Amino acid sequence: MVEGLVSVIVPVYNVEKYLESCVESILDQSYTNLEVILVNDGSPDKSPLICEKLKNTDSRVIVINKENGGLPSARNAGLDAAKGEYIGFVDSDDTIDNEMYNKMVSKLSETGADICMCGYNYIVVDDGYSLSVKPPPKIDMMTSTDMWMAFIDNFSNYSVITAGLCCKLIRSKLIKDDNNKNMTQIRQQENYIGDDGSLLRIPGDTGVAFACDCIAASTKVAFVENAYYNYMIRTVTSKQNASMSVFASDNSAIMEVLLEHLKNSMMSVLPNRIDDISRVCRNIKIMSLVSHSHNSIIRNLPNPKLLRLGDLVSLLFKKIAFAVKMQAIAIYFLPRKFYISIFKIYVKAMR
Numbered sequence: 348m349v350e351g352l353v354s355v356i357v358p359v360y361n362v363e364k365y366l367e368s369c370v371e372s373i374l375d376q377s378y379t380n381l382e383v384i385l386v387n388d389g390s391p392d393k394s395p396l397i398c399e400k401l402k403n404t405d406s407r408v409i410v411i412n413k414e415n416g417g418l419p420s421a422r423n424a425g426l427d428a429a430k431g432e433y434i435g436f437v438d439s440d441d442t443i444d445n446e447m448y449n450k451m452v453s454k455l456s457e458t459g460a461d462i463c464m465c466g467y468n469y470i471v472v473d474d475g476y477s478l479s480v481k482p483p484p485k486i487d488m489m490t491s492t493d494m495w496m497a498f499i500d501n502f503s504n505y506s507v508i509t510a511g512l513c514c515k516l517i518r519s520k521l522i523k524d525d526n527n528k529n530m531t532q533i534r535q536q537e538n539y540i541g542d543d544g545s546l547l548r549i550p551g552d553t554g555v556a557f558a559c560d561c562i563a564a565s566t567k568v569a570f571v572e573n574a575y576y577n578y579m580i581r582t583v584t585s586k587q588n589a590s591m592s593v594f595a596s597d598n599s600a601i602m603e604v605l606l607e608h609l610k611n612s613m614m615s616v617l618p619n620r621i622d623d624i625s626r627v628c629r630n631i632k633i634m635s636l637v638s639h640s641h642n643s644i645i646r647n648l649p650n651p652k653l654l655r656l657g658d659l660v661s662l663l664f665k666k667i668a669f670a671v672k673m674q675a676i677a678i679y680f681l682p683r684k685f686y687i688s689i690f691k692i693y694v695k696a697m698r
Contacts, residue, residue, distance in 0.1 A: 348519055353448050354431030356384045357439050358421035363393040365440040365579070370401050370408070372442040378449035383408045384425045385439075389415030394439075422512075422557075426522060434519050436512045440579055447575035451516040454569045458488040461521055461565035464507045466574030467514045472581045482507050482570035491565050492616045499613065499623045507570075512558050514576040521564050556608035563612040 355373050359366060373383050385398045385408060395412065402408045413424055422436065433452060437443060451463040466481030489497070498508055507514060562568060606628050613624045 348432055348523070349430050350432050351380050351452075352431035353378065353381050353433045353435055353452065353516070354384060354425075354429035354519070355381055355435045355437055355448075356386065356422055356425030356429065357437050358386050358388055358418050358425070359394050359398060359439050360388045360390045360415070360418075360421070361392050361394065362390075362439040363397060366394055366397050367401070369437060369439050369442055372445070373437060374405055374407065375445050376443075376448050377445055378452055381407050381448070382429070382431060384428055385410050386421040386425045387412045388417070388421040389413065419557075429519065429523075432519055433516050434522060435516045437576075438513055438578075440581070441513065442577045442579065444573075444575040444577070448516065450571045450573070450575065454487070454571050455516065455518065458567065458569045460488050460567040460569035461518045462561060463516045463569040463571060465514050465571045465576060466507060467510060467576040467578055468574045469578050470580065472579055479574040480507060480510060481572055481574050484572055486570055488567055488569045490567055491562055494562075494568050495613050495616055499617070499620060499627050508558075508562070511555060511578070513578075515558055515561075517561050521561050556605050559605075559608040559612040563615050 357369065357373070362369070370383060370385070373381065383401075383405075385401065387395045387398055387410065398408075398410045402410045409428065411424055411428060413421070426434065433448075433455065435448065435451075447465060451465060454460070454463045464482055466479060469478045469480065471477070483497075494508070610624055610628060613627075614621065617624065
């Protein structure tokens with residue numbers, strides 16, 4: 348472990364349009380003691396060439412090339428290679444504010460906490476729609492037990508906990524085995540057991556579940572009040588929107604992994620509050636379903652007219668969640684700006 352070093356892990360797959368701006372936002376940090384680990388997860392586009400270019404431009408950039416294994420697998424490869432005292436994650440199509448790691452490292456140093464969380468900006472690039480989500484004001488640090496109690500009693504005010512992995516900075520001692528610096532003791536779950544007993548790859552991001560495992564292993568968690576991470580939501584062209592299959596995609600595997608890890612983390616410190624924990628997990632599942640389907644819609648329908656009447660009718664007969672069908676109806680019949688406004692009001696009300 349290198350004292351003071353921040354290891355930033357960036358999984359790379361099919362992001363040739365956004366990779367350079369992502370990495371530049373990391374390298375432009377006011378906190379310069381960084382290593383940026385780019386994990387090329389078998390990307391078929393020009394991303395590997397861009398990785399090599401960035402490596403040759405700045406000595407802090409490290410490139411790992413591996414066969415495609417999915418996002419959790421890429422992050423685990425980065426974890427095994429990380430040498431820093433602190434570990435952070437950035438998705439390769441997002442950006443970060445240049446003060447992010449300076450503020451978070453300072454907060455960890457001041458408080459002695461194991462994990463620091465910051466707020467984030469949810470940005471729909473082509474719409475100009477944005478929403479900032481921040482930790483509760485005037486709270487610098489909490490014990491992990493107190494944090495989970497506050498989360499259960501008012502989870503909407505502590506939504507940064509389940510907002511994803513990228514708005515968190517973690518001391519590597521929680522993740523790396525002190526006796527073997529190259530072994531990762533907390534890893535992202537890459538597979539799950541299917542209904543037929545077979546081992547299947549999880550089709551997406553298990554970062555929140557990983558963060559819950561880290562929180563369960565921690566004693567103290569710190570917060571910085573501002574939103575420093577930018578989650579970029581981009582729409583696609585009509586040519587890319589060749590089918591409506593995105594609405595039928597099964598997100599249940601990721602959700603079940605998240606809820607299992609979240610429940611275990613809370614139960615480890617609050618075993619007597621099982622009913623409250625179950626209630627919170629149900630609410631999170633509902634919010635996640637709505638957000639997931641909303642993201643699918645705005646990514647694939649930059650113009651409501653791209654959803655033709657025939658597509659809508661076909662969609663209504665698919666075996667997909669009722670909430671997704673309702674949102675598809677809304678985006679077909681309502682003006683786009685009006686639909687976005689309704690969604691924004693809904694999100695704020697839920698928080």
